[in-house]
Amino acid sequence: MAEHDDEGVKVGGVSIGETKQVVAEAPEAIPEINALESPDGYGHVVACRDGYELKRLGGRDEGRRVHIFDDIETFAAYLKRHADGDETEILLGDDGVQAALDPKVIDPETIDCKLDPHPTFAAWSEAFGSPLSQREFHALARGFRDALEDEVGILQALRVMSVARKGEVTSEIDETGATRLNLVTDRVEMAATVPPEFVLKTPIYRGIVDEDGDTITYDIEILVTINVEQMQFVIEAPGLPLAQAQARQDAAMMLARELGDPFQVGLGTLVLAERKVFEEIDEAE
Secondary structure, three states, rough: OOOOOOOEEEEEEEEEEEEEEEEEEEEOOOOOOEEOOOOOOOOOOEEOEEEEEEEEOOOOOOOOOOHHHEHHHHHHHHHHHHHHOOOOEEEEEEOOEEEEOOOOOOOEEEEEEEOEEOOHHHHHHOOOOOOOHHHHHHHHHHHOOOHOOHHHHHHHHHHHOOOOHHHHHEEEEOOOOOEEEEEEEEOOOEEEEOOEEEEEEEOOOOOEEEOOEOOEEEEEEEEEEEEOOOEEEEEEOOOOOHHHHHHHHHHHHHHHHHHHHOOOEEEOOOOOOOOOOOOOOOOOO
C-alpha cells in the first residue's frame, strides 16, 4: 500500500526478485499563473486551468505610500524625478491634479496634487446667493477691501444701513441702476449710493502664477441686490463659471511649464475603472 511522506509525495515499494526498489509518485504539478499583456495594450489577462480559482492576495495596497501634494511646484518636481513623461497621464480637474505613472499596468500608481482656493475667493464664493446682514457684508467687504474695485460706495452704504434701525430709511433707483439710500433720524440725515454691480479682483487658486511669476487674478463682476425692509444684501456672480474655467486652464499651463517636454497636461478627471479580465463560458455553447 502506498504511503505519504512529510511532503505529501506518494511512496510505495516494488519487489523484483530479491531487490526491493522504492518508487515515488510525484503530486500533480501546480500550474504556473502568469499575467499576460492584453492584446489591446491596456491592462493584463490571466488564464488558468479549469477547476482552479484565482484569489486576490494582499500586498500592494497594504501599507503603501500615497502622495498628495499641496502645490504644483513640488508636484512637478516629483514627477520629473520619478515618472516617464511619455507614459504618464496627467489630468487637471476642478479640485486637483491626478497623474497615472503607468496607466497600462494593473492598478497603476497615481499621484495627486490639491488645488486649494485662494482665501479671498473662498470667502466671497461662500457668500454668493445668500442673504447677508449689514454686519456680515461689512465684515466681508472690509476684510477684503483691497480686492474691491469700488469699495467706497459699498462701505458707505453699509454705514447708512448700520444706523437705519434707529430712523427711517427710503430707497430709490436712479437711471444708472444704482440704489440710493436715504436715512433720516432725529439727529442725522445720511445718504449713500450703492452701485448695481462692482468688480472683485481675486485669484481663484492659491499659488498659480504666470510666466513672469506674478499671481494671476481674475475680474469677477458682482451683482448687488438690496432688501431695504429686511436690511439685507444679496450678491451674485453670474460670470463665475467662465472665470473658473479660465483659472483651470491657467493652472494647467503653469504645470506644463514646470514639467516641460515630453509631459502633457490635460483638463478632466482621471477615473480608474474596473475592467473585466475574464468571462464565464456557457458549457451549453
